[in-house]
Amino acid sequence: MAATLRDVTTYDLKLAAPLAAGFVLFFVTPLAILLALSFQTDPQGGHYGLTQYVNFLGDRFSLGVLGSTLWLGVKVTALTLLLGYPVAWLHQRSPGWARGLIMLLVLLPLLTSVVVRTFAWVVILGRQGIVNATLAWLGLIDTPLKLLYTDGGVVVALAQVQMPLMVLPIVTALGRIDPNFADASSVLGAGHWRTFRKVILPLSLPGIVAGCLLTYAAAITAFITQSLIGGGQMLFMPMYIYQQASTLQNWPFAAAISIVFLVSVLVVVSIFNALGRLSRGYANA
Amino acid sequence: MVNASPNGPASPRGQTLLLDGITQRYGASLAVDGVTLDIRGGELVALLGPSGCGKTTLLRIIAGFLAQTKGHVMVGGQSIDGLPPNRRSVGIVFQNYALFPHMTVAENVAYGLDARGADRATQRSEAQRMLDLVKLGHLGDRAPRQLSGGQQQRVALARALAVNPSILLLDEPFAALDKNLRLDMQIEVKRIQRLSGITTILVTHDQEEALSMADRVAVLSQGRLEQFSPPTEIYDAPDSLFVNTFVGSANLLGGVLLDCDRSAGRVRLDAGGLIETRAPKGDLRPGARVTVCLRPEHLSVAPAAGDGDTLNGVVEMGLPLGATVVHEIRVGDGTAVKVSEPRIQRADLLAPGTPVRLAPVAPRLASVFAAA
Numbered sequence: 327m328a329a330t331l332r333d334v335t336t337y338d339l340k341l342a343a344p345l346a347a348g349f350v351l352f353f354v355t356p357l358a359i360l361l362a363l364s365f366q367t368d369p370q371g372g373h374y375g376l377t378q379y380v381n382f383l384g385d386r387f388s389l390g391v392l393g394s395t396l397w398l399g400v401k402v403t404a405l406t407l408l409l410g411y412p413v414a415w416l417h418q419r420s421p422g423w424a425r426g427l428i429m430l431l432v433l434l435p436l437l438t439s440v441v442v443r444t445f446a447w448v449v450i451l452g453r454q455g456i457v458n459a460t461l462a463w464l465g466l467i468d469t470p471l472k473l474l475y476t477d478g479g480v481v482v483a484l485a486q487v488q489m490p491l492m493v494l495p496i497v498t499a500l501g502r503i504d505p506n507f508a509d510a511s512s513v514l515g516a517g518h519w520r521t522f523r524k525v526i527l528p529l530s531l532p533g534i535v536a537g538c539l540l541t542y543a544a545a546i547t548a549f550i551t552q553s554l555i556g557g558g559q560m561l562f563m564p565m566y567i568y569q570q571a572s573t574l575q576n577w578p579f580a581a582a583i584s585i586v587f588l589v590s591v592l593v594v595v596s597i598f599n600a601l602g603r604l605s606r607g608y609a610n611a
Numbered sequence: 612m613v614n615a616s617p618n619g620p621a622s623p624r625g626q627t628l629l630l631d632g633i634t635q636r637y638g639a640s641l642a643v644d645g646v647t648l649d650i651r652g653g654e655l656v657a658l659l660g661p662s663g664c665g666k667t668t669l670l671r672i673i674a675g676f677l678a679q680t681k682g683h684v685m686v687g688g689q690s691i692d693g694l695p696p697n698r699r700s701v702g703i704v705f706q707n708y709a710l711f712p713h714m715t716v717a718e719n720v721a722y723g724l725d726a727r728g729a730d731r732a733t734q735r736s737e738a739q740r741m742l743d744l745v746k747l748g749h750l751g752d753r754a755p756r757q758l759s760g761g762q763q764q765r766v767a768l769a770r771a772l773a774v775n776p777s778i779l780l781l782d783e784p785f786a787a788l789d790k791n792l793r794l795d796m797q798i799e800v801k802r803i804q805r806l807s808g809i810t811t812i813l814v815t816h817d818q819e820e821a822l823s824m825a826d827r828v829a830v831l832s833q834g835r836l837e838q839f840s841p842p843t844e845i846y847d848a849p850d851s852l853f854v855n856t857f858v859g860s861a862n863l864l865g866g867v868l869l870d871c872d873r874s875a876g877r878v879r880l881d882a883g884g885l886i887e888t889r890a891p892k893g894d895l896r897p898g899a900r901v902t903v904c905l906r907p908e909h910l911s912v913a914p915a916a917g918d919g920d921t922l923n924g925v926v927e928m929g930l931p932l933g934a935t936v937v938h939e940i941r942v943g944d945g946t947a948v949k950v951s952e953p954r955i956q957r958a959d960l961l962a963p964g965t966p967v968r969l970a971p972v973a974p975r976l977a978s979v980f981a982a983a
């Protein structure tokens with residue numbers, strides 16, 4: 327019996343070995359190199375120390391970029407949740423054929439390339455874009471609004487691109503809720519809104535947390551969309567790192583801000599995770 | 612409430628419930644077909660029928676989850692057809708209890724009071740009172756998943772009753788419980804129902820449960836009401852072949868109706884012998900082909916007599932079943948007939964192959980229906 331058990335364990339470990347090797351080779355090792363690099367005081371090598379971190383943390387501009395990136399993630403996540411939850415809810419309440427259609431529409435962004443999607447937004451938001459043209463045609467504006475290269479534009483474009491990451495987990499969570507709960511609630515005297523607030527929303531919390539986590543992580547690292555919609559005036563962490571490494575060849579500083587970015591994201595993610603555990607505590611019965 | 616005896620007559624305090632010609636169509640299929648039930652206040656009625664006969668559909672119509680295609684639901688003489696579920700004053704216990712997993716037991720019970728705008732203190736004291744009623748007063752702070760099946764069911768009952776509904780609906784409430792617990796809960800539910808005097812509908816496909824708990828049983832088949840009578844009448848005087856075979860067990864024997872009046876009939880059985888039966892149901896003339904239903908306990912086994920005009924057969928096997936003995940007898944036309952007798956009257960099993968004669972234990976026990 328014990329022997330069998332040990333066999334199974336070694337077998338399992340062997341199965342995981344290729345993945346583990348890949349993980350060490352392509353993730354842990356580069357990360358270690360990155361970490362080592364971030365302690366170099368000078369791009370030309372030389373001493374090790376905390377210079378790069380001191381530089382970053384003492385620099386208002388750098389901190390501003392970090393702050394606006396993390397804040398961008400919050401805004402995108404909030405907008406995605408606001409728009410995505412009703413879609414997931416609609417999906418849940420629809421008959422079979424409509425479900426398929428909604429799911430297709432939700433998944434569509436995943437089926438097109440990021441570059442294409444982002445350029446579509448350039449076309450929509452540009453000075454001669456669809457939005458401005460429509461508003462002008464309706465006589466609501468005389469001069470085109472500036473939509474592209476604005477914070478709002480980036481948030482909207484990112485929200486659209488990340489929508490599936492929010493909708494899918496919420497659809498799953500809503501699907502797990504016993505339909506009798508809503509019936510029980512209404513028969514006990516609750517209207518639709520109370521049923522939603524007191525029963526459906528709390529029970530879908532695990533899905534919300536998962537969706538927010540995915541959306542947030544994807545939004546703050548979305549290099550292409552951030553750069554194309556944000557344009558030159560707006561700088562977010564991924565582009566900042568790219569500039570330092572590629573344009574300025576300041577690899578140690580790029581490494582240091584990568585590490586700072588990584589740690590900041592990990593902090594945010596663990597906050598989400600803690601929330602997730604809290605909500606799972608009572609939603610899984 | 613205090614004076615009501617658990618076994619007393621239905622309390623007059625409950626509201627009457629009238630289902631008037633309820634029909635429910637799903638696309639082309641009829642799930643419920645013109646069901647009319649006139650239920651007295653405080654009565655416990657069981658909806659009994661095989662799977663898919665429309666029991667849950669009827670319950671969902673009464674609760675307001677489903678708008679019937681035709682017919683009316685009246686509570687206390689007033690139509691509730693236009694009311695949404697949250698304004699119907701109906702309590703329901705779901706088969707899977709549907710306790711809110713993210714709330715404590717006490718919060719579950721207080722949920723309806725909260726929805727009706729009761730203040731915190733009232734909610735707490737009422738929830739406690741209801742939990743005491745179902746003997747779970749000490750478990751208010753638990754999460755539902757920390758309770759056993761029977762306890763969860765009591766909580767569901769307390770939650771449904773806390774808002775003081777006019778009608779209580781129970782959808783197969785005991786199906787998920789094991790046998791001993793089921794009996795306890797059946798007694799418990801009956802006790803609470805009598806105590807509160809609430810008009811109750813119990814959906815079940817368990818005939819024993821229906822017969823033991825209900826004041827009247829409504830037997831449904833394929834969306835139609837077959838019979839609506841007190842349990843003993845359902846068992847002793849079934850209105851249709853379906854009711855006769857669905858409730859209890861029955862031996863079906865073919866025959867020809869010789870003569871009949873309002874109180875009795877006489878049938879010549881294909882397997883041999885004449886039998887005196889209850890008055891035939893429906894419009895049957897002498898000479899008609901009929902099916903005779905004999906319950907196993909309606910017959911007794913006697914030694915074979917040589918002469919002709921009796922129901923004769925051969926023992927196939929005998930089974931001692933505790934208080935009773937059951938013999939399976941192969942009769943003249945090849946039908947296997949079950950006979951159940953008290954074991955104190957028949958100490959020894961009959962050996963297979965023994966020729967025997969079957970006789971009714973009393974006249975006019977058998978029911979007669981037109982041959983299927």
Ligand SMILES: Nc1ncnc2c1ncn2[C@@H]1O[C@H](COP(=O)(O)OP(=O)(O)OP(=O)(O)O)[C@@H](O)[C@H]1O
Binds near residue numbers: 661663665669
């Ligand atoms: N939403 C629906 N759409 C179409 N047909 C339905 C729907 N709900 C129920 N039916 C059909 O209506 C009939 C009655 O169903 P119902 O659920 O009332 O049966 P039931 O008596 O409760 O059965 P069970 O004992 O299995 O719970 C069944 O034939 C079922 O297939």
Ligand SMILES: [Mg+2]
Binds near residue numbers: 666667668
């Ligand atoms: Mg059912």
